[in-house]
Amino acid sequence: MKIQLAESYGFCFGVKRAIKIAEENKESATYGALIHNSKEIARLEKDFNVGLTNDHKSFKAGETAIVRTHGIPKNELQELKETNVEVVDATCPYVTKPQQICQEMSEKGYDIIIFGDEAHPEIKGVKSYATYGARVVTIPSELEDLKLKDKVALVAQTTRRVEEYMEIANYLIPRHKEVRVFNTICNATFENQEAARKIAKIADIMIVIGGKNSSNTKQLFSIAHDNCNKSYHIEDENDIDYFWFKDKEFCGISAGASTPDWLIQNVIDAIEKNVN
Protein backbone atom coordinates (compact mmCIF):
# COMPACT_ATOMS: atom_id res chain seq x y z
CA MET A 1 0.00 0.00 0.00
CA LYS A 2 1.35 3.34 -1.06
CA ILE A 3 0.30 5.98 1.47
CA GLN A 4 0.61 9.64 0.58
CA LEU A 5 -0.36 12.81 2.42
CA ALA A 6 -2.02 15.63 0.52
CA GLU A 7 0.34 18.52 -0.26
CA SER A 8 -1.50 20.65 2.29
CA TYR A 9 -3.40 19.21 5.26
CA GLY A 10 -4.07 19.55 8.96
CA PHE A 11 -3.44 22.39 11.37
CA CYS A 12 -4.04 25.88 10.12
CA PHE A 13 -2.63 29.12 11.46
CA GLY A 14 -5.65 29.80 13.70
CA VAL A 15 -5.61 26.35 15.31
CA LYS A 16 -1.85 26.44 15.92
CA ARG A 17 -2.25 29.87 17.49
CA ALA A 18 -5.15 28.72 19.70
CA ILE A 19 -3.26 25.66 20.97
CA LYS A 20 -0.23 27.82 21.79
CA ILE A 21 -2.50 30.22 23.70
CA ALA A 22 -4.03 27.31 25.63
CA GLU A 23 -0.63 25.81 26.44
CA GLU A 24 0.48 29.21 27.75
CA ASN A 25 -2.58 29.45 30.02
CA LYS A 26 -2.32 26.42 32.28
CA GLU A 27 -4.99 25.94 34.94
CA SER A 28 -7.59 27.73 32.80
CA ALA A 29 -10.66 26.60 30.90
CA THR A 30 -11.81 27.17 27.36
CA TYR A 31 -15.34 28.40 26.82
CA GLY A 32 -16.62 25.88 24.32
CA ALA A 33 -14.42 23.31 22.59
CA LEU A 34 -11.20 25.18 21.70
CA ILE A 35 -11.06 23.35 18.37
CA HIS A 36 -13.26 20.62 16.94
CA ASN A 37 -10.96 17.76 17.91
CA SER A 38 -11.74 15.92 21.10
CA LYS A 39 -8.40 14.03 21.12
CA GLU A 40 -6.37 17.24 21.12
CA ILE A 41 -8.65 18.76 23.75
CA ALA A 42 -8.05 15.70 25.97
CA ARG A 43 -4.28 16.20 25.53
CA LEU A 44 -4.53 19.86 26.59
CA GLU A 45 -6.45 18.85 29.71
CA LYS A 46 -4.03 16.06 30.59
CA ASP A 47 -0.76 17.93 29.89
CA PHE A 48 -1.73 21.55 30.68
CA ASN A 49 -4.82 21.28 32.88
CA VAL A 50 -6.84 23.34 30.45
CA GLY A 51 -10.47 22.45 31.10
CA LEU A 52 -13.60 22.88 29.02
CA THR A 53 -16.72 24.75 30.10
CA ASN A 54 -19.87 24.94 28.04
CA ASP A 55 -21.67 27.65 30.01
CA HIS A 56 -20.06 31.07 30.08
CA LYS A 57 -22.04 31.94 33.22
CA SER A 58 -20.13 29.36 35.22
CA PHE A 59 -16.89 31.40 35.02
CA LYS A 60 -16.24 33.39 38.19
CA ALA A 61 -14.46 36.71 38.62
CA GLY A 62 -10.68 36.26 38.47
CA GLU A 63 -10.86 32.97 36.54
CA THR A 64 -9.40 32.72 33.06
CA ALA A 65 -11.70 31.93 30.13
CA ILE A 66 -10.10 31.09 26.81
CA VAL A 67 -12.38 32.00 23.90
CA ARG A 68 -12.41 29.15 21.37
CA THR A 69 -11.03 29.49 17.79
CA HIS A 70 -14.57 29.70 16.38
CA GLY A 71 -15.40 32.75 18.50
CA ILE A 72 -18.41 33.35 20.73
CA PRO A 73 -21.48 35.60 20.51
CA LYS A 74 -20.85 39.28 21.18
CA ASN A 75 -23.14 39.49 24.23
CA GLU A 76 -21.46 36.50 25.91
CA LEU A 77 -18.03 38.07 25.47
CA GLN A 78 -19.41 41.24 27.00
CA GLU A 79 -20.93 39.36 29.96
CA LEU A 80 -17.64 37.57 30.66
CA LYS A 81 -15.82 40.90 30.72
CA GLU A 82 -18.49 42.52 32.90
CA THR A 83 -18.17 39.78 35.51
CA ASN A 84 -14.39 40.39 35.63
CA VAL A 85 -13.49 37.04 34.15
CA GLU A 86 -10.03 37.28 32.57
CA VAL A 87 -10.73 36.72 28.88
CA VAL A 88 -7.97 35.30 26.69
CA ASP A 89 -9.14 35.51 23.10
CA ALA A 90 -8.10 32.56 20.92
CA THR A 91 -10.65 33.45 18.24
CA CYS A 92 -8.98 32.85 14.88
CA PRO A 93 -8.26 36.22 13.24
CA TYR A 94 -9.93 34.87 10.10
CA VAL A 95 -13.13 34.51 12.17
CA THR A 96 -12.76 37.92 13.80
CA LYS A 97 -12.81 39.39 10.27
CA PRO A 98 -16.38 38.29 9.30
CA GLN A 99 -17.54 39.34 12.78
CA GLN A 100 -16.21 42.85 12.10
CA ILE A 101 -17.66 42.88 8.57
CA CYS A 102 -21.11 41.93 9.91
CA GLN A 103 -21.05 44.74 12.43
CA GLU A 104 -19.77 47.37 10.01
CA MET A 105 -22.06 46.41 7.10
CA SER A 106 -25.10 46.12 9.34
CA GLU A 107 -24.46 49.59 10.73
CA LYS A 108 -23.97 50.96 7.21
CA GLY A 109 -27.45 49.77 6.27
CA TYR A 110 -26.69 46.62 4.29
CA ASP A 111 -28.80 43.51 4.69
CA ILE A 112 -26.44 40.73 5.75
CA ILE A 113 -26.44 37.23 4.29
CA ILE A 114 -24.15 34.68 5.91
CA PHE A 115 -23.33 31.55 3.95
CA GLY A 116 -22.80 28.79 6.49
CA ASP A 117 -24.25 26.50 9.10
CA GLU A 118 -26.59 28.32 11.49
CA ALA A 119 -25.89 25.76 14.24
CA HIS A 120 -22.09 26.07 14.05
CA PRO A 121 -20.40 28.06 16.85
CA GLU A 122 -18.49 30.20 14.34
CA ILE A 123 -21.71 31.30 12.66
CA LYS A 124 -23.57 31.87 15.93
CA GLY A 125 -20.72 34.21 16.85
CA VAL A 126 -20.44 35.93 13.46
CA LYS A 127 -24.21 36.47 13.23
CA SER A 128 -24.33 38.04 16.67
CA TYR A 129 -22.20 40.94 15.42
CA ALA A 130 -24.79 42.02 12.84
CA THR A 131 -26.34 44.87 14.80
CA TYR A 132 -29.62 44.71 12.87
CA GLY A 133 -29.65 40.95 12.32
CA ALA A 134 -28.52 38.63 9.54
CA ARG A 135 -29.85 35.66 7.60
CA VAL A 136 -27.89 32.42 7.45
CA VAL A 137 -28.29 30.27 4.33
CA THR A 138 -26.63 27.24 2.79
CA ILE A 139 -28.33 27.10 -0.64
CA PRO A 140 -29.81 29.75 -2.98
CA SER A 141 -33.39 28.46 -2.58
CA GLU A 142 -33.33 29.65 1.02
CA LEU A 143 -33.09 33.19 -0.33
CA GLU A 144 -36.23 32.97 -2.45
CA ASP A 145 -38.74 34.21 0.08
CA LEU A 146 -36.53 36.82 1.71
CA LYS A 147 -37.34 40.46 1.17
CA LEU A 148 -33.94 42.11 1.08
CA LYS A 149 -32.84 45.69 0.61
CA ASP A 150 -31.15 46.93 -2.57
CA LYS A 151 -27.80 46.73 -0.78
CA VAL A 152 -26.69 43.32 0.45
CA ALA A 153 -23.44 42.24 2.09
CA LEU A 154 -22.40 38.61 1.82
CA VAL A 155 -19.96 36.80 4.12
CA ALA A 156 -19.03 33.13 4.36
CA GLN A 157 -18.16 30.69 7.09
CA THR A 158 -14.37 30.41 6.90
CA THR A 159 -14.45 26.69 6.15
CA ARG A 160 -16.98 26.50 3.33
CA ARG A 161 -16.44 25.55 -0.31
CA VAL A 162 -15.99 28.51 -2.60
CA GLU A 163 -18.06 26.92 -5.41
CA GLU A 164 -21.12 26.80 -3.14
CA TYR A 165 -20.47 30.34 -1.97
CA MET A 166 -20.50 31.48 -5.59
CA GLU A 167 -23.96 29.94 -6.05
CA ILE A 168 -25.27 32.28 -3.36
CA ALA A 169 -23.47 35.26 -4.93
CA ASN A 170 -24.83 34.33 -8.36
CA TYR A 171 -28.37 34.31 -7.01
CA LEU A 172 -28.05 37.67 -5.27
CA ILE A 173 -26.10 39.82 -7.76
CA PRO A 174 -28.64 39.98 -10.60
CA ARG A 175 -31.41 40.74 -8.07
CA HIS A 176 -29.87 43.62 -6.12
CA LYS A 177 -28.36 47.01 -6.91
CA GLU A 178 -25.22 46.27 -4.92
CA VAL A 179 -23.87 43.03 -3.52
CA ARG A 180 -20.73 43.39 -1.48
CA VAL A 181 -19.10 39.98 -1.52
CA PHE A 182 -16.50 39.36 1.17
CA ASN A 183 -14.35 36.35 0.52
CA THR A 184 -13.99 35.22 4.12
CA ILE A 185 -13.20 31.60 3.26
CA CYS A 186 -9.72 31.20 4.68
CA ASN A 187 -6.72 30.37 2.55
CA ALA A 188 -5.67 27.41 4.69
CA THR A 189 -9.07 25.86 4.13
CA PHE A 190 -8.78 26.57 0.45
CA GLU A 191 -5.27 25.09 0.21
CA ASN A 192 -6.28 21.94 2.10
CA GLN A 193 -9.31 21.63 -0.18
CA GLU A 194 -7.30 22.03 -3.39
CA ALA A 195 -4.71 19.50 -2.17
CA ALA A 196 -7.44 17.02 -1.15
CA ARG A 197 -9.04 17.35 -4.58
CA LYS A 198 -5.71 16.79 -6.31
CA ILE A 199 -4.76 13.62 -4.43
CA ALA A 200 -8.31 12.22 -4.43
CA LYS A 201 -8.30 12.27 -8.22
CA ILE A 202 -5.43 9.77 -8.31
CA ALA A 203 -6.00 7.75 -5.12
CA ASP A 204 -7.81 4.39 -4.91
CA ILE A 205 -8.90 5.17 -1.37
CA MET A 206 -9.01 8.44 0.56
CA ILE A 207 -8.82 8.73 4.34
CA VAL A 208 -9.89 12.11 5.74
CA ILE A 209 -9.01 12.54 9.41
CA GLY A 210 -10.81 14.98 11.70
CA GLY A 211 -13.57 15.55 14.25
CA LYS A 212 -17.03 14.46 13.14
CA ASN A 213 -18.28 17.92 14.18
CA SER A 214 -15.48 19.71 12.30
CA SER A 215 -16.98 21.76 9.46
CA ASN A 216 -13.77 22.02 7.47
CA THR A 217 -13.14 18.26 7.76
CA LYS A 218 -16.65 17.59 6.47
CA GLN A 219 -15.92 19.85 3.48
CA LEU A 220 -12.64 18.03 2.83
CA PHE A 221 -14.46 14.71 2.97
CA SER A 222 -17.10 15.99 0.55
CA ILE A 223 -14.42 17.07 -1.93
CA ALA A 224 -12.52 13.79 -1.51
CA HIS A 225 -15.70 11.82 -2.09
CA ASP A 226 -16.57 13.83 -5.21
CA ASN A 227 -13.24 12.73 -6.68
CA CYS A 228 -12.75 9.27 -5.17
CA ASN A 229 -15.85 7.31 -4.21
CA LYS A 230 -13.87 5.19 -1.77
CA SER A 231 -13.42 8.04 0.70
CA TYR A 232 -13.80 7.70 4.47
CA HIS A 233 -14.04 10.29 7.26
CA ILE A 234 -12.45 9.00 10.48
CA GLU A 235 -11.67 10.60 13.83
CA ASP A 236 -8.71 8.34 14.62
CA GLU A 237 -7.17 4.95 13.82
CA ASN A 238 -9.88 3.13 15.79
CA ASP A 239 -12.47 4.09 13.16
CA ILE A 240 -10.61 2.24 10.40
CA ASP A 241 -12.16 -0.84 8.83
CA TYR A 242 -9.25 -2.57 7.11
CA PHE A 243 -11.63 -4.23 4.69
CA TRP A 244 -11.80 -0.82 2.93
CA PHE A 245 -8.23 -1.36 1.69
CA LYS A 246 -8.93 -4.68 -0.07
CA ASP A 247 -7.55 -4.57 -3.64
CA LYS A 248 -6.45 -0.94 -3.20
CA GLU A 249 -2.95 0.24 -4.01
CA PHE A 250 -2.79 3.98 -3.38
CA CYS A 251 -4.16 5.58 -0.20
CA GLY A 252 -4.41 9.38 -0.10
CA ILE A 253 -4.63 11.11 3.25
CA SER A 254 -6.00 14.49 4.20
CA ALA A 255 -6.82 15.96 7.59
CA GLY A 256 -8.90 18.85 8.89
CA ALA A 257 -7.48 22.12 10.17
CA SER A 258 -8.05 20.96 13.76
CA THR A 259 -6.38 17.56 13.41
CA PRO A 260 -3.00 17.34 15.19
CA ASP A 261 0.02 15.79 13.49
CA TRP A 262 0.40 13.11 16.18
CA LEU A 263 -3.10 11.83 15.40
CA ILE A 264 -2.40 11.75 11.65
CA GLN A 265 0.80 9.79 12.35
CA ASN A 266 -1.14 7.27 14.45
CA VAL A 267 -3.44 6.67 11.49
CA ILE A 268 -0.56 6.20 9.05
CA ASP A 269 1.21 3.82 11.46
CA ALA A 270 -1.97 1.77 11.86
CA ILE A 271 -2.52 1.46 8.10
CA GLU A 272 1.10 0.51 7.51
CA LYS A 273 0.91 -2.10 10.23
CA ASN A 274 -2.40 -3.66 9.19
CA VAL A 275 -2.44 -3.38 5.40
CA ASN A 276 -0.02 -5.08 3.06
Next chain:
Amino acid sequence: MKIQLAESYGFCFGVKRAIKIAEENKESATYGALIHNSKEIARLEKDFNVGLTNDHKSFKAGETAIVRTHGIPKNELQELKETNVEVVDATCPYVTKPQQICQEMSEKGYDIIIFGDEAHPEIKGVKSYATYGARVVTIPSELEDLKLKDKVALVAQTTRRVEEYMEIANYLIPRHKEVRVFNTICNATFENQEAARKIAKIADIMIVIGGKNSSNTKQLFSIAHDNCNKSYHIEDENDIDYFWFKDKEFCGISAGASTPDWLIQNVIDAIEKNVN
Protein backbone atom coordinates in the same frame (compact mmCIF):
# COMPACT_ATOMS: atom_id res chain seq x y z
CA MET B 1 -47.37 35.54 -41.73
CA LYS B 2 -48.12 36.04 -38.06
CA ILE B 3 -46.18 39.04 -36.78
CA GLN B 4 -45.83 39.58 -33.05
CA LEU B 5 -43.95 42.16 -31.01
CA ALA B 6 -42.01 41.07 -27.95
CA GLU B 7 -43.79 41.87 -24.68
CA SER B 8 -41.19 44.54 -23.98
CA TYR B 9 -39.23 46.34 -26.71
CA GLY B 10 -38.00 49.69 -27.90
CA PHE B 11 -37.65 53.02 -26.15
CA CYS B 12 -36.49 52.97 -22.57
CA PHE B 13 -36.99 55.63 -19.94
CA GLY B 14 -33.60 57.26 -20.60
CA VAL B 15 -34.16 57.53 -24.37
CA LYS B 16 -37.70 58.91 -23.98
CA ARG B 17 -36.35 61.47 -21.51
CA ALA B 18 -33.48 62.48 -23.83
CA ILE B 19 -35.78 62.95 -26.82
CA LYS B 20 -38.14 65.08 -24.73
CA ILE B 21 -35.17 67.20 -23.61
CA ALA B 22 -34.04 67.60 -27.24
CA GLU B 23 -37.53 68.55 -28.42
CA GLU B 24 -37.70 71.18 -25.67
CA ASN B 25 -34.37 72.68 -26.76
CA LYS B 26 -34.95 73.72 -30.36
CA GLU B 27 -32.09 75.43 -32.20
CA SER B 28 -29.51 73.58 -30.12
CA ALA B 29 -27.02 70.78 -30.86
CA THR B 30 -26.30 67.50 -29.15
CA TYR B 31 -22.70 66.71 -28.34
CA GLY B 32 -22.34 63.27 -29.86
CA ALA B 33 -25.26 61.27 -31.21
CA LEU B 34 -28.10 61.79 -28.70
CA ILE B 35 -29.10 58.13 -29.09
CA HIS B 36 -27.75 55.40 -31.34
CA ASN B 37 -30.43 55.76 -33.97
CA SER B 38 -29.64 57.88 -37.00
CA LYS B 39 -33.26 57.93 -38.23
CA GLU B 40 -34.54 59.47 -35.02
CA ILE B 41 -31.64 61.95 -34.98
CA ALA B 42 -32.56 63.01 -38.52
CA ARG B 43 -36.16 63.58 -37.36
CA LEU B 44 -34.99 65.78 -34.47
CA GLU B 45 -32.91 67.86 -36.87
CA LYS B 46 -35.74 68.20 -39.39
CA ASP B 47 -38.58 68.90 -36.94
CA PHE B 48 -36.76 70.69 -34.09
CA ASN B 49 -33.54 71.98 -35.64
CA VAL B 50 -31.49 70.05 -33.10
CA GLY B 51 -28.07 69.57 -34.69
CA LEU B 52 -25.25 67.16 -33.97
CA THR B 53 -21.68 68.14 -33.13
CA ASN B 54 -18.88 65.65 -32.60
CA ASP B 55 -16.28 68.05 -31.17
CA HIS B 56 -17.10 69.66 -27.84
CA LYS B 57 -14.57 72.41 -28.54
CA SER B 58 -16.70 73.71 -31.40
CA PHE B 59 -19.41 74.94 -28.99
CA LYS B 60 -19.20 78.66 -28.30
CA ALA B 61 -20.14 80.59 -25.18
CA GLY B 62 -23.91 81.06 -24.97
CA GLU B 63 -24.70 78.13 -27.26
CA THR B 64 -26.66 75.18 -25.94
CA ALA B 65 -25.00 71.73 -25.86
CA ILE B 66 -27.20 68.74 -25.13
CA VAL B 67 -25.20 65.94 -23.51
CA ARG B 68 -26.13 62.63 -25.15
CA THR B 69 -27.88 59.76 -23.25
CA HIS B 70 -24.61 57.81 -23.04
CA GLY B 71 -22.88 60.65 -21.19
CA ILE B 72 -19.52 62.25 -21.96
CA PRO B 73 -16.11 62.20 -20.26
CA LYS B 74 -15.84 64.23 -17.07
CA ASN B 75 -13.16 66.60 -18.40
CA GLU B 76 -15.18 67.45 -21.51
CA LEU B 77 -18.23 68.32 -19.40
CA GLN B 78 -16.00 70.54 -17.31
CA GLU B 79 -14.52 72.26 -20.39
CA LEU B 80 -18.00 72.96 -21.79
CA LYS B 81 -19.03 74.56 -18.51
CA GLU B 82 -15.79 76.55 -18.27
CA THR B 83 -16.33 78.05 -21.73
CA ASN B 84 -19.84 79.16 -20.65
CA VAL B 85 -21.64 76.82 -23.01
CA GLU B 86 -25.12 76.18 -21.69
CA VAL B 87 -25.11 72.48 -20.88
CA VAL B 88 -28.38 70.57 -20.93
CA ASP B 89 -27.69 67.13 -19.54
CA ALA B 90 -29.63 64.33 -21.23
CA THR B 91 -27.36 61.65 -19.77
CA CYS B 92 -29.57 58.72 -18.78
CA PRO B 93 -29.79 58.57 -14.96
CA TYR B 94 -28.89 54.87 -15.24
CA VAL B 95 -25.59 55.96 -16.82
CA THR B 96 -24.99 58.74 -14.30
CA LYS B 97 -25.12 56.02 -11.61
CA PRO B 98 -22.06 54.00 -12.75
CA GLN B 99 -20.23 57.31 -13.31
CA GLN B 100 -20.85 58.20 -9.67
CA ILE B 101 -19.95 54.69 -8.48
CA CYS B 102 -16.63 54.83 -10.35
CA GLN B 103 -15.72 58.13 -8.78
CA GLU B 104 -16.75 57.13 -5.24
CA MET B 105 -15.14 53.66 -5.32
CA SER B 106 -11.95 54.96 -6.88
CA GLU B 107 -11.64 57.60 -4.18
CA LYS B 108 -12.33 54.97 -1.51
CA GLY B 109 -9.35 52.95 -2.71
CA TYR B 110 -11.03 50.22 -4.71
CA ASP B 111 -9.61 49.02 -8.00
CA ILE B 112 -12.33 49.50 -10.61
CA ILE B 113 -13.28 46.94 -13.23
CA ILE B 114 -15.81 47.99 -15.85
CA PHE B 115 -17.54 45.27 -17.84
CA GLY B 116 -18.26 46.73 -21.24
CA ASP B 117 -16.98 47.98 -24.55
CA GLU B 118 -14.00 50.31 -24.16
CA ALA B 119 -14.82 52.06 -27.45
CA HIS B 120 -18.44 52.80 -26.55
CA PRO B 121 -19.27 56.42 -25.57
CA GLU B 122 -21.00 55.30 -22.36
CA ILE B 123 -17.91 53.46 -21.18
CA LYS B 124 -15.54 56.27 -22.20
CA GLY B 125 -17.66 58.52 -20.00
CA VAL B 126 -18.03 56.09 -17.08
CA LYS B 127 -14.31 55.27 -17.05
CA SER B 128 -13.38 58.96 -16.97
CA TYR B 129 -14.99 59.28 -13.54
CA ALA B 130 -12.63 56.75 -11.92
CA THR B 131 -10.24 59.24 -10.32
CA TYR B 132 -7.39 56.73 -10.21
CA GLY B 133 -8.24 54.88 -13.41
CA ALA B 134 -10.22 51.76 -14.28
CA ARG B 135 -9.84 48.67 -16.44
CA VAL B 136 -12.44 47.80 -19.03
CA VAL B 137 -12.97 44.11 -19.86
CA THR B 138 -15.44 41.99 -21.78
CA ILE B 139 -14.32 38.45 -20.82
CA PRO B 140 -12.66 36.95 -17.71
CA SER B 141 -9.42 36.08 -19.55
CA GLU B 142 -8.69 39.81 -19.85
CA LEU B 143 -8.37 39.89 -16.06
CA GLU B 144 -5.69 37.21 -15.89
CA ASP B 145 -2.63 39.42 -16.11
CA LEU B 146 -3.98 42.30 -14.05
CA LYS B 147 -2.51 42.92 -10.63
CA LEU B 148 -5.44 44.15 -8.61
CA LYS B 149 -5.82 45.22 -5.01
CA ASP B 150 -7.64 43.13 -2.41
CA LYS B 151 -10.65 45.39 -2.80
CA VAL B 152 -12.28 45.53 -6.21
CA ALA B 153 -15.43 47.33 -7.37
CA LEU B 154 -17.25 46.02 -10.43
CA VAL B 155 -19.65 48.00 -12.62
CA ALA B 156 -21.30 47.12 -15.92
CA GLN B 157 -22.25 48.94 -19.08
CA THR B 158 -26.01 49.46 -18.71
CA THR B 159 -26.83 47.46 -21.83
CA ARG B 160 -24.82 44.26 -21.28
CA ARG B 161 -26.08 40.73 -20.66
CA VAL B 162 -26.20 39.79 -17.01
CA GLU B 163 -24.94 36.22 -17.67
CA GLU B 164 -21.69 37.59 -19.09
CA TYR B 165 -21.39 40.06 -16.22
CA MET B 166 -21.65 37.15 -13.79
CA GLU B 167 -18.70 35.45 -15.50
CA ILE B 168 -16.55 38.46 -14.60
CA ALA B 169 -17.88 38.46 -11.02
CA ASN B 170 -17.25 34.73 -10.72
CA TYR B 171 -13.65 35.20 -11.78
CA LEU B 172 -12.98 38.03 -9.35
CA ILE B 173 -14.77 36.96 -6.14
CA PRO B 174 -12.66 33.89 -5.25
CA ARG B 175 -9.48 35.87 -5.94
CA HIS B 176 -10.09 38.99 -3.86
CA LYS B 177 -10.96 39.79 -0.26
CA GLU B 178 -13.85 42.01 -1.25
CA VAL B 179 -15.64 42.42 -4.54
CA ARG B 180 -18.30 45.08 -4.55
CA VAL B 181 -20.61 44.18 -7.40
CA PHE B 182 -22.88 46.96 -8.64
CA ASN B 183 -25.68 45.75 -10.83
CA THR B 184 -25.75 48.71 -13.21
CA ILE B 185 -27.41 46.81 -16.05
CA CYS B 186 -30.66 48.70 -16.47
CA ASN B 187 -34.04 47.07 -16.00
CA ALA B 188 -35.36 48.22 -19.34
CA THR B 189 -32.48 46.44 -21.03
CA PHE B 190 -33.15 43.39 -18.92
CA GLU B 191 -36.88 43.41 -19.67
CA ASN B 192 -36.32 43.82 -23.41
CA GLN B 193 -33.78 40.98 -23.26
CA GLU B 194 -36.09 38.63 -21.38
CA ALA B 195 -38.95 39.41 -23.76
CA ALA B 196 -36.71 38.88 -26.82
CA ARG B 197 -35.59 35.52 -25.43
CA LYS B 198 -39.18 34.45 -24.81
CA ILE B 199 -40.49 35.26 -28.27
CA ALA B 200 -37.35 34.02 -30.08
CA LYS B 201 -37.89 30.57 -28.57
CA ILE B 202 -41.22 30.22 -30.39
CA ALA B 203 -40.65 32.32 -33.53
CA ASP B 204 -39.58 30.94 -36.95
CA ILE B 205 -37.86 34.22 -37.76
CA MET B 206 -36.78 37.12 -35.53
CA ILE B 207 -36.37 40.71 -36.70
CA VAL B 208 -34.42 42.93 -34.31
CA ILE B 209 -34.64 46.63 -35.19
CA GLY B 210 -32.06 49.17 -34.10
CA GLY B 211 -28.91 51.12 -34.94
CA LYS B 212 -25.94 49.00 -36.05
CA ASN B 213 -23.85 50.89 -33.46
CA SER B 214 -26.43 50.40 -30.69
CA SER B 215 -24.96 48.20 -27.95
CA ASN B 216 -28.31 47.17 -26.48
CA THR B 217 -29.67 46.25 -29.93
CA LYS B 218 -26.60 44.09 -30.55
CA GLN B 219 -27.25 42.30 -27.24
CA LEU B 220 -30.89 41.77 -28.19
CA PHE B 221 -29.83 40.35 -31.53
CA SER B 222 -27.35 38.02 -29.81
CA ILE B 223 -30.07 36.70 -27.47
CA ALA B 224 -32.53 36.36 -30.36
CA HIS B 225 -29.97 34.46 -32.40
CA ASP B 226 -29.15 32.11 -29.50
CA ASN B 227 -32.81 31.10 -29.45
CA CYS B 228 -33.80 31.38 -33.12
CA ASN B 229 -31.09 30.89 -35.74
CA LYS B 230 -33.11 32.82 -38.31
CA SER B 231 -32.59 36.17 -36.61
CA TYR B 232 -31.76 39.41 -38.40
CA HIS B 233 -30.58 42.80 -37.16
CA ILE B 234 -31.94 45.62 -39.32
CA GLU B 235 -31.87 49.40 -39.05
CA ASP B 236 -35.10 49.96 -40.98
CA GLU B 237 -37.41 48.37 -43.54
CA ASN B 238 -34.90 48.99 -46.34
CA ASP B 239 -32.57 46.36 -44.83
CA ILE B 240 -35.16 43.59 -45.19
CA ASP B 241 -34.55 40.75 -47.65
CA TYR B 242 -37.96 39.18 -48.13
CA PHE B 243 -36.38 35.87 -49.05
CA TRP B 244 -35.73 35.43 -45.30
CA PHE B 245 -39.46 34.87 -44.81
CA LYS B 246 -39.75 31.94 -47.24
CA ASP B 247 -41.57 29.02 -45.57
CA LYS B 248 -41.80 30.93 -42.28
CA GLU B 249 -45.04 31.33 -40.37
CA PHE B 250 -44.31 33.26 -37.19
CA CYS B 251 -42.20 36.42 -37.14
CA GLY B 252 -41.12 37.78 -33.74
CA ILE B 253 -40.06 41.43 -33.49
CA SER B 254 -37.89 43.18 -30.97
CA ALA B 255 -36.28 46.62 -31.03
CA GLY B 256 -33.47 48.35 -29.19
CA ALA B 257 -33.96 50.98 -26.53
CA SER B 258 -33.15 53.73 -29.02
CA THR B 259 -35.54 52.57 -31.75
CA PRO B 260 -38.59 54.84 -32.14
CA ASP B 261 -42.08 53.38 -32.49
CA TRP B 262 -42.64 54.98 -35.89
CA LEU B 263 -39.66 53.09 -37.27
CA ILE B 264 -40.89 49.78 -35.81
CA GLN B 265 -44.30 50.43 -37.38
CA ASN B 266 -42.67 51.05 -40.77
CA VAL B 267 -40.99 47.64 -40.52
CA ILE B 268 -44.23 45.87 -39.60
CA ASP B 269 -46.10 47.61 -42.43
CA ALA B 270 -43.40 46.58 -44.91
CA ILE B 271 -43.48 42.92 -43.84
CA GLU B 272 -47.28 42.83 -43.96
CA LYS B 273 -47.25 44.36 -47.42
CA ASN B 274 -44.53 42.16 -48.91
CA VAL B 275 -44.97 38.78 -47.23
CA ASN B 276 -48.01 36.54 -47.52
